[in-house]
Amino acid sequence: MLPFLKANLRWLAAGFLLLFCGCFGQTFVVALSGGAIRREFGLSDGAFGALYAGVTLASALALAGLGGLIDRWPAQRVVSLAAGLLAAGAAGLALAPNLPILASSLFLLRLAGQGLMLQTAYTLLGRWFSAERGRAVSLAALGLNAGQACLPLGFVAAAAFLGWRGPWLGIAVLLVLVALPLARHLVRRERVPEETARSGPAAGATRAEALADPFLYLLLLAMLPPSFIGNTIFFHQAHLAESRGWPPEVLAAAFPPYAVATLVFLLVAGRLVDRFSGLALLPLYLVPFGLACLILGGIGAPWAAFAFMLLYGVTDGISLTLFGALWPEVYGTRHLGAIRGAIVAIMVLGTALGPFLSGLLIDAGVPFAGIVTGMGLYCLIVSGAFCLGRRRLAAHLRGRRFAAA
DSSP states (O other), X not given: OHHHHHHHHHHHHHHHHHHXXXXXXXXXXXXXXXXXXXXXXXXXXXXXXXXXXXXXXXXXHHHHHHTTHHHHSOHHHHHHHHHHXXXXXXXXXXXXXXXXXXXXXXXXXXXXXXXXXXXXXXXXXXXXXXTTHHHHHHHHTHXXXXXXXXXXXXXXXXXXXXXXXXXXXXXXXXXIIIIHHHHHHHHSSOOOOHHHHHHOSOOBOOHHHHHTOHHHHHHHHHHSHHHHHHHHHHHTHHHHHHHHTOOTHHHHHTHXXXXXXXXXXXXXXXXXXXXXXXXXXXXXXXXXXXXXXXHHHHOOSTHHHHHHHHHHHHHHHHHHHHHHHHHHHHHBSTTHHHHHHHHHHHHHHHHHHHHHHHHHHHXXXXXHHHHHHHHHHHHHHHHXXXXXXXXXXXXXXXXXXXXXX
């Protein structure tokens, strides 16, 4: 591990930084201001969920068109675009005087954070590494892990002194003065894997071929739950805490054990992907998350939040590695940016529907605990289906007409 780190520190640090900065546009950070935003702008759970779903859907559509930029533009230019949009979204949220500015700012946060930052980081890592792609992705994805570990408590502490708007202004300044120059410096040198250098230009499917492949949508059934369900729960965490009579700090305090579990299983999954493949891990990685949702949905004691976050960390650690390693393994790297842009757009659409639909159900009187329980059952059913159908999926992969790099 140490020689690998020394030889590739520049590129691993670039992925780490981009993934860390992407956290600023993800739901687990944005939702920390959700209660204050609803009160200040007079929005119900359903109304705010609809607004958030709308801007997330718009960001997904925009990302589908922008995702291929990383295949054509220099990495520095794409990084500048992503960081600039993210900073603009954070500053806009800090200063938003009305609903149109609020919506525009949320759109930029979702497009740049949930979308472009992650898209750029994972595409570059998939292109830079081949034989040890799983290890590289798992190490760089520690940036997400670090953000999940420190940003919730840090944001809550800052908001206690500065109000809910103050931390967002600080985020904008940090992105412009620190993150953007450093990221541009780190990505200016390209890394070419030895396998690519020996065999010539990378092979792989086009975006049209990938989107026409039914196997893609089966994979998405298994890859969507961590972001879809996690996004839904984090978005409504204030409602969950209020309905259970928990202090608002309970879920924020549960992030450190989640981060530890994610850290451990990020590293474990990286080694397993390089040894067995991402497809080999796919059938079972949702089981801990399914159990986590059943615990959170069925138990009202505060310890359920910690058990949920711990088990979610197991699945999320594996998921973060799979998300970086699975798509180049299946569809190659030649058009990886365009393919991943379409995939991320579909996944972002899923994360948009979660808060919207659950917000409508909450407004209609459906207990959020029952919604969480249902999502846990979905995870276990999908995991069982993939276990039963793993041989057929493997046969389909072997028969594809496009080669993965």
